[in-house]
Amino acid sequence: xxxxxxxxxxxxxxxxxxxxxxxxxxxxxxxxxxxxxxxxxxxxxxxxxxxxxxxxxxxxxxxxxxxxxxxxxxxxxxxxxxxxxxxxxxxxxxxxxxxxxxxxxxxxxxxxxxxxxxxxxxxxxxxxxxxxxxxxxxxxxxxxxxxxxxxxxxxxxxxxxxxxxxxxxxxxxxxxxxxxxxxxxxxxxxxxxxxxxxxxxxxxxxxxxxxxxxxxxxxxxxxxxxxxxxxxxxxxxxxxxxxxxxxxxxxxxxxxxxxxxxxxxxxxxxxxxxxxxxxxxxxxxxxxxxxxxxxxxxxxxxxxxxxxxxxxxxxxxxxxxxxxxxxxxxxxxxxxxxxxxxxxxxxxxxxxxxxxxxxxxxxxxxxxxxxxxxxxxxxxxxxxxxxxxxxxxxxxxxxxxxxxxxxxx
Amino acid sequence: xxxxxxxxxxxxxxxxxxxxxxxxxxxxxxxxxxxxxxxxxxxxxxxxxxxxxxxxxxxxxxxxxxxxxxxxxxxxxxxxxxxxxxxxxxxxxxxxxxxxxxxxxxxxxxxxxxxxxxxxxxxxxxxxxxxxxxxxxxxxxxxxxxxxxxxxxxxx
Numbered sequence: 001x002x003x004x005x006x007x008x009x010x011x012x013x014x015x016x017x018x019x020x021x022x023x024x025x026x027x028x029x030x031x032x033x034x035x036x037x038x039x040x041x042x043x044x045x046x047x048x049x050x051x052x053x054x055x056x057x058x059x060x061x062x063x064x065x066x067x068x069x070x071x072x073x074x075x076x077x078x079x080x081x082x083x084x085x086x087x088x089x090x091x092x093x094x095x096x097x098x099x100x101x102x103x104x105x106x107x108x109x110x111x112x113x114x115x116x117x118x119x120x121x122x123x124x125x126x127x128x129x130x131x132x133x134x135x136x137x138x139x140x141x142x143x144x145x146x147x148x149x150x151x152x153x154x155x156x157x158x159x160x161x162x163x164x165x166x167x168x169x170x171x172x173x174x175x176x177x178x179x180x181x182x183x184x185x186x187x188x189x190x191x192x193x194x195x196x197x198x199x200x201x202x203x204x205x206x207x208x209x210x211x212x213x214x215x216x217x218x219x220x221x222x223x224x225x226x227x228x229x230x231x232x233x234x235x236x237x238x239x240x241x242x243x244x245x246x247x248x249x250x251x252x253x254x255x256x257x258x259x260x261x262x263x264x265x266x267x268x269x270x271x272x273x274x275x276x277x278x279x280x281x282x283x284x285x286x287x288x289x290x291x292x293x294x295x296x297x298x299x300x301x302x303x304x305x306x307x308x309x310x311x312x313x314x315x316x317x318x319x320x321x322x323x324x325x326x327x328x329x330x331x332x333x334x335x336x337x338x339x340x341x342x343x344x345x346x347x348x349x350x351x352x353x354x355x356x357x358x359x360x361x362x363x364x365x366x367x368x369x370x371x372x373x374x375x376x377x378x379x380x381x382x383x384x385x386x387x388x389x390x391x392x393x394x395x396x397x398x399x400x401x402x403x404x405x406x407x408x409x
Numbered sequence: 410x411x412x413x414x415x416x417x418x419x420x421x422x423x424x425x426x427x428x429x430x431x432x433x434x435x436x437x438x439x440x441x442x443x444x445x446x447x448x449x450x451x452x453x454x455x456x457x458x459x460x461x462x463x464x465x466x467x468x469x470x471x472x473x474x475x476x477x478x479x480x481x482x483x484x485x486x487x488x489x490x491x492x493x494x495x496x497x498x499x500x501x502x503x504x505x506x507x508x509x510x511x512x513x514x515x516x517x518x519x520x521x522x523x524x525x526x527x528x529x530x531x532x533x534x535x536x537x538x539x540x541x542x543x544x545x546x547x548x549x550x551x552x553x554x555x556x557x558x559x560x561x562x563x564x565x
Contacts, residue, residue: 111479252459255487268475
């Protein structure tokens with residue numbers, strides 16, 4: 001019974017923890033401009049993140065070591081250093097977007113200017129990182145993030161023309177005045193949002209934090225294979241709400257305040273309160289994860305003592321890295337940059353850096369020296385190779401498309 | 410395999426270092442001349458129309474008791490920023506012919522009207538003068554004016 005509860009909690013946390021500011025903004029923007037014609041990208045992204053997250057979880061559980069420790073050992077200091085620089089920069093950008101997202105969500109509940117909320121949000125993230133146990137932190141934010149299921153409920157209450165939505169989802173082409181370059185630019189943004197690299201670093205380091213062993217591989221697989229797809233369904237529900245409410249009115253989503261309007265239209269003030277709680281939880285949880293990922297990657301590369309299972313005094317440089325990452329993110333936000341723009345840029349930059357994260361994981365997961373008998377099977381490798389091609393193509397196409405479309409304008 | 414990994418890391422890093430260039434390209438100002446100037450005019454008008462439609466939806470939801478004042482106020486303020494952006498885009502366009510100059514002037518007038526309409530809606534949301542009907546009528550007018558300009562841009 002206890003084990004069953006553990007699995008249920010893990011799955012629910014994975015669903016609630018799947019969405020972050022990148023998913024919220026990108027899906028709403030895409031839904032308002034392209035309807036559901038890019039929903040297939042979410043499916044491709046979710047299958048990809050399931051594949052590589054369970055792989056990195058297995059590597060951590062079997063070897064007892066997190067991804068970045070092994071990357072450095074396998075690639076050598078110079079190549080791993082290049083990998084670290086790119087991953088760390090993307091992580092900081094994502095962290096900036098998440099802290100900005102918390103502030104924007106709190107503005108919706110208070111009317112207080114987000115720039116006043118940003119330092120408060122960063123301080124709250126640091127306090128939780130400093131004081132709260134890993135499992136409590138992960139479970140509370142994950143479970144509260146589940147309230148974003150209100151998007152799916154809202155979609156049903158809006159009473160959409162399901163045939164029209166199905167037609168949009170099966171028409172893999174830009175609609176109306178949208179162009180093919182914009183279509184592919186947002187396809188890459190959605191893919192980057194679904195396969196954000198920090199999720200993998202967090203997942204593998206979290207496995208070490210929770211002291212997984214080879215016996216836990218099954219549970220980790222269930223968490224990923226059930227939890228993430230449900231998270232993907234919520235992503236599509238956000239896009240569908242935008243497609244139903246904004247697309248016919250020619251409203252283009254450019255702010256977080258617009259994203260909650262379909263929920264208010266469907267469910268009134270109560271649903272509105274629930275969705276704001278969900279957004280705060282999702283962005284707060286993701287801010288914790290990205291802060292931790294910053295600490296994990298640098299500490300694992302440098303060989304420092306790391307982990308929340310250690311007291312802060314025993315992992316001082318790990319905690320200092322997270323504090324510096326938060327301060328850098330906060331400094332960027334205090335320049336008055338629009339957090340939604342930061343989010344849009346961060347998901348595309350994530351897509352550019354995807355090969356750096358996923359290629360090494362695939363190599364390590366095939367290395368019997370680390371994995372023993374738990375190396376990838378043929379089917380997993382075949383699928384992973386297909387994904388590597390997609391990832392490299394997305395990474396290579398991102399910059400030309402960014403230039404051609406004026407960053408999706 | 411190690412060598413492939415090292416080379417991939419270097420290539421990906423090189424690509425990553427080009428990324429800011431792409432980002433900067435996205436920040437380029439709409440400063441076009443000649444007949445090509447109608448494209449940024451059309452884009453700015455579309456942005457403004459989107460902002461007005463958002464304001465219409467927001468005030469309608471508030472009037473029906475489905476939205477809190479706080480969220481409505483924040484949404485309208487965000488839309489005012491969008492309208493400011495549209496105005497900025499229109500002001501930096503340098504039309505090259507008389508037709509484009511006239512279109513830009515019409516667009517600026519319509520966007521300015523829309524700004525005033527959304528600002529008035531915000532006053533009503535915050536408990537100032539106005540009624541749901543007057544706010545809706547003003548926003549409808551703004552939307553119609555923008556729609557006319559958009560049609561004219563498309564026809565040009």
